Amino acid sequence: xxxxxxxxxxxxxxxxxxxxxxEVNKVVIGQQRPIRLITIAIFARxxxxxxxxxxxxxxxxxxAFTRGIGxxxxxxxxxxxxxxxxxxxxxxxxxxxxxxxxxxPLLRQGERLAVFFFNEINRARPQVHSLLLRVMAERTxxxxxxxxxxPHMLVFADRNQVEKEETFxxxxxxxxxxMMEIPIAVPDDEAVMESLVFDTRYHDVxxxxxxxxxxxxxxxxxNGIGLAIQEQVQASPALRKYALKLWLATQNPSAYGVxxxxxxxxxxxxxxxxxxxxxMMLRAARVNAWLNGRAAVLPExxxxxxxxxxxxxxxxxxxxxxxxxxxxxxxxTHIIKTIAAP
Amino acid sequence: xxxxxxxMLLCCTTMAQAxxxxxxxxxxxxTIEPARDVxxxxxxxxxxxxxxxAPSNLVLFDTSIPIAGSDKKRRGKGSGIELRKVEFEKHPGxxxxxxxxxxxxxxxxxxxxxxxxxxxxxxVKFGGKNEKSFEFRIPSWNFRISPLAVFGSVVxxxxxxxxxxxxxxxxxxxxxxxxxxxxxxxxxxLGLLYVHGTHSWLPRMGGPFARAYRDLKKIPATAEGLxxxxxxxxxxxxxxxxxxxxxxxxLIERKPAFVPIRADLERFFALSRAVFFDPSASxxxxxxxxxxxxxxxxCRDCERGLK
Numbered sequence: 205x206x207x208x209x210x211x212x213x214x215x216x217x218x219x220x221x222x223x224x225x226x227e228v229n230k231v232v233i234g235q236q237r238p239i240r241l242i243t244i245a246i247f248a249r250x251x252x253x254x255x256x257x258x259x260x261x262x263x264x265x266x267x268a269f270t271r272g273i274g275x276x277x278x279x280x281x282x283x284x285x286x287x288x289x290x291x292x293x294x295x296x297x298x299x300x301x302x303x304x305x306x307x308x309p310l311l312r313q314g315e316r317l318a319v320f321f322f323n324e325i326n327r328a329r330p331q332v333h334s335l336l337l338r339v340m341a342e343r344t345x346x347x348x349x350x351x352x353x354x355p356h357m358l359v360f361a362d363r364n365q366v367e368k369e370e371t372f373x374x375x376x377x378x379x380x381x382x383m384m385e386i387p388i389a390v391p392d393d394e395a396v397m398e399s400l401v402f403d404t405r406y407h408d409v410x411x412x413x414x415x416x417x418x419x420x421x422x423x424x425x426x427n428g429i430g431l432a433i434q435e436q437v438q439a440s441p442a443l444r445k446y447a448l449k450l451w452l453a454t455q456n457p458s459a460y461g462v463x464x465x466x467x468x469x470x471x472x473x474x475x476x477x478x479x480x481x482x483x484m485m486l487r488a489a490r491v492n493a494w495l496n497g498r499a500a501v502l503p504e505x506x507x508x509x510x511x512x513x514x515x516x517x518x519x520x521x522x523x524x525x526x527x528x529x530x531x532x533x534x535x536x537t538h539i540i541k542t543i544a545a546p
Numbered sequence: 547x548x549x550x551x552x553x554m555l556l557c558c559t560t561m562a563q564a565x566x567x568x569x570x571x572x573x574x575x576x577t578i579e580p581a582r583d584v585x586x587x588x589x590x591x592x593x594x595x596x597x598x599x600a601p602s603n604l605v606l607f608d609t610s611i612p613i614a615g616s617d618k619k620r621r622g623k624g625s626g627i628e629l630r631k632v633e634f635e636k637h638p639g640x641x642x643x644x645x646x647x648x649x650x651x652x653x654x655x656x657x658x659x660x661x662x663x664x665x666x667x668x669x670v671k672f673g674g675k676n677e678k679s680f681e682f683r684i685p686s687w688n689f690r691i692s693p694l695a696v697f698g699s700v701v702x703x704x705x706x707x708x709x710x711x712x713x714x715x716x717x718x719x720x721x722x723x724x725x726x727x728x729x730x731x732x733x734x735x736l737g738l739l740y741v742h743g744t745h746s747w748l749p750r751m752g753g754p755f756a757r758a759y760r761d762l763k764k765i766p767a768t769a770e771g772l773x774x775x776x777x778x779x780x781x782x783x784x785x786x787x788x789x790x791x792x793x794x795x796x797l798i799e800r801k802p803a804f805v806p807i808r809a810d811l812e813r814f815f816a817l818s819r820a821v822f823f824d825p826s827a828s829x830x831x832x833x834x835x836x837x838x839x840x841x842x843x844x845c846r847d848c849e850r851g852l853k
Contacts, residue, residue, distance in 0.1 A: 500827075
């Protein structure tokens, strides 16, 4: 994988990225779009919030990626009684009858931790969110009088939008830490649906995951390659101007002529995208351009990641919050249709 | 009865001969009278020219020429025909002299009905060596004076004079109404054309690409001009599609009329990317400005449904 020039290095890594994508597509069928977005997030080094119903393949998807990129994989289930220390350690009485303390999911893999999957994050208490958000932002954790580092960790969290009882809505500040919110839906292709139900290949997840070629990428080199992509892929002045207009339009849609049916646009948006959100969007757009073999970002690259990187950052008036998924998608689509480039 | 008639005829002939005899036969007279002898009213000027041809030994005395300002009176009353101007020319010849008198009269009388009048007879004197001076009479000329206005009610059918044209009805009001309706009709027609032509004078003209094509002709063929031209075409595409467009497929989905130029649209978007976003990309167009003009014209044709 090591080559002498940055261009050839990126070309090699692009081939590996596409190989990873292809391998995951073999075991998780009918999810090409989420797989592309997760690939982008891996190389843009951003955390991902998965949104989807129960049993649609979120865990399988993440395990397949984990096998492909190598490194450690940990998973926790969000419950109402989950406490922050449950992520760090757990205590038990050993066979010797004495109490023991073992590392929790966050510490178990040490610096090898590559993917941390938090299932149903909205069932966990805000205290847990708080710890996780710090780990996400700083990739460090202080425990047992020691600073632990997770330089290669990506957090993939999941939330079930259907059930609302005994859940804690993730605050906007917490949502903003995620680079993307990726919807995982049941495939609508009948052939794919039939395969998922009748093809015995998909019945045993462990055996299915073994079909993915292991260690296609080296998880400990992803930070370096991610940085190289950001430095090599250029954004022209025209594109910067376009991105800036998109940003302003998320803050004040009506000023840019964006209008949704049956929505009071002056009251809809309380807060548009944050600077961090736009920065993450551009990082993701650069990776998309790279994956498509380009050395410069095009508006299409922004469009490819626009919904996934910005929809969860928008803060709507409480009266519209119940419809946020639908309204966010509609609003962002209208913004893209309204703002011209160049 | 016959005798009586013969006697009267003889008397008239004798009187006529006596009149002719009054003028010396050696003097020849020719007059040029006004073109018409009716239709004169107060203030009109009538000019008659009298040409007299006399032997060399006879001389016309200047003192006998009529004097301007004279008005012949009859029974103590003026005739209302005043001599305004007199011009006199003398043209001596080898055997005879020619005298030209140009007399201008002005009418100073009027009447509520047409009445007869006459330019009066004038007298000039001739004389010479061994010749006794004598008067020569310039004959009068009759004409009719017309009234300034029609007096009383006029029955048109009885006025069969061919000196005036047909009587015309007053159509001023009708003309004003006609002009107003014509203007109203023209404005309505223009309005209809404008509306049905989607804000253009004629349907399917003045569309986004037609306007862009006019603008493109004014843009210089420089690097800045190229960016300006591509941006101008983007505006036309957006106006056509009704929203921002980033690919050929988006435009064709909304406007299938552009299917025939799909390949050109692909090249345009490739050129746009090279100009604005990715300078390393090559759209493979040798003279982009010329190509853009051609492309825009083809888009305009699609817009007008010509392809």
